[in-house]
Each structure stands twice: as structure tokens, then as C-alpha cells.
Amino acid sequence: MNQPSSNLPRIGDWNGPEDLRQLQEKQLQQTVSWAARSPFYRERLNPDALPATIEDLAALPLTTKQDLRDNYPFGMLAVPKEQLATYHESSGTAGKPTPSYYTEEDWVDLAERFARKWIGISAEDVFLVRTPYALLLTGHLAHAAGRLHGATVVPGDNRSLAMPYARVERVMHDLGVTLTWSVPTECLIWAAAATAAGHRPGSDFPALRALFVGGEPLTPARRSRISRLWGVPVIEEYGSTETGSLAGECPNGRLHLWADRALFEVYDPQTGTVRADGEGQLVVTPLFREAMPLLRYNLEDNVSVSYDDCACGWNLPTVKVLGRSAFGYRVGSETITQYGLEELVFTLPDSYGVLFWRARAEPTVLRIEIEVPEEHRAAAEAELAASVRAAFGVESEVVGLAPGTLIPHEALTSMPDVVKPRSLFGPDEDWGKALLYY
Incomplete structure (x- = not known):
């Protein structure tokens, strides 16, 4: 170097x-x-x-x-x-x-x-x-x-x-x-x-x-x-x-x-x-x-x-x-960590298109939501639930969501105007935006 x-x-x-x-x-x-x-x-x-x-x-x-x-x-x-x-x-x-x-x-x-x-x-x-x-x-x-x-x-x-x-x-x-x-x-x-x-x-x-x-x-x-x-x-x-x-x-x-x-x-x-x-x-x-x-x-x-x-x-x-990799939440008698769960999510086949997910640990079940196209939804749900059961020994409820649910399409495509604040407005303009930058 x-x-x-x-x-x-x-x-x-x-x-x-x-x-x-x-x-x-x-x-x-x-x-x-x-x-x-x-x-x-x-x-x-x-x-x-x-x-x-x-x-x-x-x-x-x-x-x-x-x-x-x-x-x-x-x-x-x-x-x-x-x-x-x-x-x-x-x-x-x-x-x-x-x-x-x-x-x-x-x-x-x-x-x-x-x-x-x-x-x-x-x-x-x-x-x-x-x-x-x-x-x-x-x-x-x-x-x-x-x-x-x-x-x-x-x-x-x-x-x-x-x-x-x-x-x-x-x-x-x-x-x-x-x-x-x-x-x-x-x-x-x-x-x-x-x-x-x-x-x-x-x-x-x-x-x-x-x-x-x-x-x-x-x-x-x-x-x-x-x-x-x-x-x-x-x-x-x-x-x-x-x-x-x-x-x-x-x-x-x-x-x-x-x-x-x-x-x-x-x-x-x-x-x-x-x-x-x-x-x-x-x-x-x-x-x-x-x-x-x-x-x-x-x-x-x-x-x-x-x-x-x-x-x-x-x-x-x-x-x-290791960071917070050892930190987790209890589901039943087991501890679920984000690090361990993330590894399972991204082990799903690339062809399923799963990039975004979220999960909530509840006393008796782990609830997981993943963005996945409809044609791969059933397979992705079943495979991830099986992986969770094998890795953590707990039952999970995996729900496939349409792409754009967790990360909205608008967040990926919008180009909002960013302007400097102004104080003088015309009769048809919203002067409630006088101190906003956007």
C-alpha cells in the first residue's frame, strides 16, 4: 500500500x-x-x-x-x-x-x-x-x-x-x-x-x-x-x-x-x-x-x-x-440475536430477492416479515421458518410482504426539492413554509 x-x-x-x-x-x-x-x-x-x-x-x-x-x-x-x-x-x-x-x-x-x-x-x-x-x-x-x-x-x-x-x-x-x-x-x-x-x-x-x-x-x-x-x-x-x-x-x-x-x-x-x-x-x-x-x-x-x-x-x-451480537430477546427459553437471525435471512437463495426484513420477539413466537416477490413468497416463508427452528429451536411466524412495504418505493425514487428559507410570498403561496428548508 x-x-x-x-x-x-x-x-x-x-x-x-x-x-x-x-x-x-x-x-x-x-x-x-x-x-x-x-x-x-x-x-x-x-x-x-x-x-x-x-x-x-x-x-x-x-x-x-x-x-x-x-x-x-x-x-x-x-x-x-x-x-x-x-x-x-x-x-x-x-x-x-x-x-x-x-x-x-x-x-x-x-x-x-x-x-x-x-x-x-x-x-x-x-x-x-x-x-x-x-x-x-x-x-x-x-x-x-x-x-x-x-x-x-x-x-x-x-x-x-x-x-x-x-x-x-x-x-x-x-x-x-x-x-x-x-x-x-x-x-x-x-x-x-x-x-x-x-x-x-x-x-x-x-x-x-x-x-x-x-x-x-x-x-x-x-x-x-x-x-x-x-x-x-x-x-x-x-x-x-x-x-x-x-x-x-x-x-x-x-x-x-x-x-x-x-x-x-x-x-x-x-x-x-x-x-x-x-x-x-x-x-x-x-x-x-x-x-x-x-x-x-x-x-x-x-x-x-x-x-x-x-x-x-x-x-x-x-x-x-462482536458489538451487540450477543444481545438478544427471549422467545420461550431461547435467546434470539439479531446477528444470528440476519445470517439466516441472507442465507436464503439470491433468486428470492429478499433484501429487507424485520422481526419481533414475543414470549412464545418469533414474528418475522420479509419483502419478497409473490412468486417466491411461499418458499421463502417456509425455508426461513425451518432455518429459525433448526438454529434457535423456536417456532416463528414468517410473513412475506410485497416489495416496497418495508422500504417504500417513493423513498427509492423521490427527488424532493431542497431550498433555502424565504420570507416573502405571493398571494397564492403557502407562507407556512417560510422557515422550512424543504
Whole structure:
């Protein structure tokens, strides 16, 4: 993977675990000294005995999401405020937000890590960024990585009225988009929008060469289905607004933690123990984060980390992001998980055309609805019910719905006008829309 030159570590700069550890410890002292400048860590660290090794660091308490909320907005700041380049907040927080901020120098590290895609990003690429831009890091991260490598970036956003699915499909087709960045579900909706527009996802977008995805748990069956729909690789990414990219996929399809740019630990909340590998919550210490250093930050994401060798030769630990895959609802005496149920839905034959589904777990039955054409409805209902019975040992009521029921056809085809607000109206116009943008 060719990257623009910087002083940061690059894949291939180490030959094995010992080299990697030396690289980590070389940067750790700088990271700790940055942290000691922030109000939060100034109270937590002893200035006369700052951690100098990985073993020293392990004696510190974990930094939690609540710590970030309690120190909103700038209690974690380690540089003068005028040095900041961007401010962000993560999604899905209750009460006080979880703040994050970065300097221009921090952004070099952020962009480089995201750009570590085995398929590459180059000036020949047209890169559609279809994740949120507002406050979250995700859209800006991909945008910066694309520009770092000279790609033409199309700032699609997926929270804007200016970018309905019909426009996404048109842009992908007419601009010859080569790379995209989105949650996996978006890729399925684009396929439906393309079909609604009279295009075939697998053949009418010849420029497309890869789909970058993240932000949702992704089962092998759904990943494979998306890849077959579009005829290109689906390449997974893992990270957070608080940290940026933490792991990327190698050519062998395994997610590798960027252990040259961050230290990783696995925390067991049941026992309070911390290990280098195994299952638990991921704890991260970014090594090149100056504006807002984080020491032993508990992301609270459930993961499984392994140091087994991988044929890619990157010499980096691998991670499986379990997320909420273990979370489920009870039906009878069994627990139904979304991860497990999704795998069954996308194992149905492609010819059935099932892309969208929903389910509700009730005390004695699992109710499932799937969009499926009438000619395949009976077979799809029977096969999915049988799969659920075999996998979970529970009875289900599977109902096939006409395509367009769960994802309305209008959502795939409409192109609403997006206008700036106006205050002066004519006698036959609705002035109740004076402050609306649409």
C-alpha cells in the first residue's frame, strides 16, 4: 500500500511482535506527556512518576465514556484551544455529549489510518462518502483520507435531505463512482434504488471497484450478499469518533488492529481483569493523539482479539467486533440475536430477492416479515421458518410482504426539492413554509 510520506509508522516498519512493542513504547512516553497537560489527566497522573512502559501504563485506571461526558466540553484538552482543527461528538449518547477534538497534526494520523485499505485509494478514484458529516467523525475521516490520496471525493452524507437515494444512485452511475463508504444497510438500499431506476447493480456500474463499510455488525451472509449484488469486494472498517480508525481489513478478509498507532487491551467487566487478547471490551490508548490524549480508554465494544499469524504479513493483531451480537430477546427459553437471525435471512437463495426484513420477539413466537416477490413468497416463508427452528429451536411466524412495504418505493425514487428559507410570498403561496428548508 503506497502512502504519502509522513513521519508516522507505516505497515512494514516492523518485523514481528517485539519490533512492534518497541515502536509502541518509543511513542508511549510522548503520549503520556501530552496527556499530562490536560486537566483530566493532570489530576490522575503523578508528574514525578509518569508511566514510561506498557507495564507502567497498566497500573492506571481505565478512562471511561462517562469521564469524557463529565469533562465536556474541554476538560480533556491538552493543547491551546486555538490549535484545534475540528470538534466532534459521538452519536447515541444520553445526557451530556461525548466530545472529541483534533489538531491538524492529529488529522494526518487519522487520515492515514483510514486510508489503509488493501485495495488502495488513488487520484483515479471517485469516492462517495455516504456517512454523516454533522459532528460525527466518520464522514470527515473518509473525506480526509480520500483527499490525502488525491481521490475526487463526493460528499454524499446520509442525513441530508439534499441527498435522497435516487440522487445517490444517479451520482454513482453518472459520475462513475469507484469507491463508497457507508453502513452496510446503505449498500442494499442503493441496489433497490438502482433497480427502481432501471439499472442493474452488478453490471450497470462498471467503474465501481469496492464498497467500504462500517458502523454496523456485519454477518458473513449479508456481506457476501452485498458483494454478489454489486460484483465487488465489501471491505470492512472499525473505529469510533473518539479514536478514528482502529482496524482495517487485509487482503485475506481479516480485521487487523492498527497496533503501530495505538495500544490495545481487552477488559473483562465481570472480573475486572485485562489481557492482551481474548474476548471482552476493547481498551485503546491512541499513540499519536495530541489534542485529546486518551490513556486506556474503554470503548465498551465487545470484541475478540487474537495474535495468531495471518498470511498477509502485516504482523498486527486481529479483531472480531462482536458489538451487540450477543444481545438478544427471549422467545420461550431461547435467546434470539439479531446477528444470528440476519445470517439466516441472507442465507436464503439470491433468486428470492429478499433484501429487507424485520422481526419481533414475543414470549412464545418469533414474528418475522420479509419483502419478497409473490412468486417466491411461499418458499421463502417456509425455508426461513425451518432455518429459525433448526438454529434457535423456536417456532416463528414468517410473513412475506410485497416489495416496497418495508422500504417504500417513493423513498427509492423521490427527488424532493431542497431550498433555502424565504420570507416573502405571493398571494397564492403557502407562507407556512417560510422557515422550512424543504
